[in-house]
Amino acid sequence: MKILAADTATMSCSVALIDNGNLLCEQTLISGQTHSRHLMEMIKKGLDLAGLKMNDIDGFAVTKGPGTFTGLRIGISSIKGLAAASGKPVAGISSLAALAAQSSFSGHVCTMIDARRGEVYSARYSVSASGFNCSIVKQESAETVMTPEQTVSDIDGHALFIGNGAFLYQQKIKGILGHLAIFPSFLQNTIQASTIARLGMEQLQKKYSTEPHPLVPSYIRASDAEKMRSNR
Structure with a gap:
């Protein structure tokens, strides 16, 4: 099973590709810039380095939080888009559980x-x-x-x-x-996308897959905008 995984929950942006138990490619970048500037480019580069096309991917995995609100939205929306376009399943992985696993x-x-x-x-x-x-x-x-x-x-x-x-x-x-x-x-x-890929593969193999649309960030804490709305 070939899994493409991404993590954007914190300051680091990480992308990995695995084929069953084999790590094909992993990239991690800490730039201080918004993850939207690098994530899709890193995914394309990862596919090129692994010699794969998007159609070769069997499933996706992404950190669902907790973490930075903007980072989570970028990662989840990007991976959901790829999953929806390809018709492949996606697994949402807790960023805290990923740290424990690695x-x-x-x-x-x-x-x-x-x-x-x-x-x-x-x-x-x-x-x-x-x-x-x-x-x-x-x-x-x-x-x-x-x-x-x-x-x-x-x-x-x-x-x-x-x-x-x-x-x-x-x-x-x-x-x-x-x-x-x-x-x-x-x-x-630092959260490693290879960990997200492994945990995602385990979920998908157990058929704990998530359709792209229901996957939402796990913020734990309300955003400032949500707090303002609730106080009105």
Whole structure:
């Protein structure tokens, strides 16, 4: 099964192509520019590097959030468009679950994505790692948005903290948990599209596919525009 996957949930923009268990191509870019300037170009380049045409793709996968509102909209709308045009299924993958899956760590994992305003999007997982990017992940808590202090307040054992939010608030987490807090290589804090592709393939093989139209971003927190409307 050939899967084209994209991630635009954070500052990084990543595209990958896999063929069953084989990684054909992966690109990751952090430019500080809007993902709309690079995503489709990266997809075209990825197909060219892998020697594939769009018609060769069996399914698509994309991060559905949480993450930056604009980034999620760009990634989801682009992948939904490709899926609709090709008539192929698409899988929406949690950005927090993807971080846990690529942690290469066995034990309790707390994923954190910077939500701005001094908060993080977070969820907790139990991970059994069997090699890089090949982990068995069980979600243990709901996805939430809160301060780093609130996120770690009830943790009483060793845990791995991963994601750009964990990197941003690493010293604060260490100050609260001390030696109980474990942190990965900084490279693992960036969501990898190859992880999204693998998780998407697993969903599609289990027929947990999503038709293009119902796939919507999982924001967790209301946007400023939504807050303004609700306050009127």
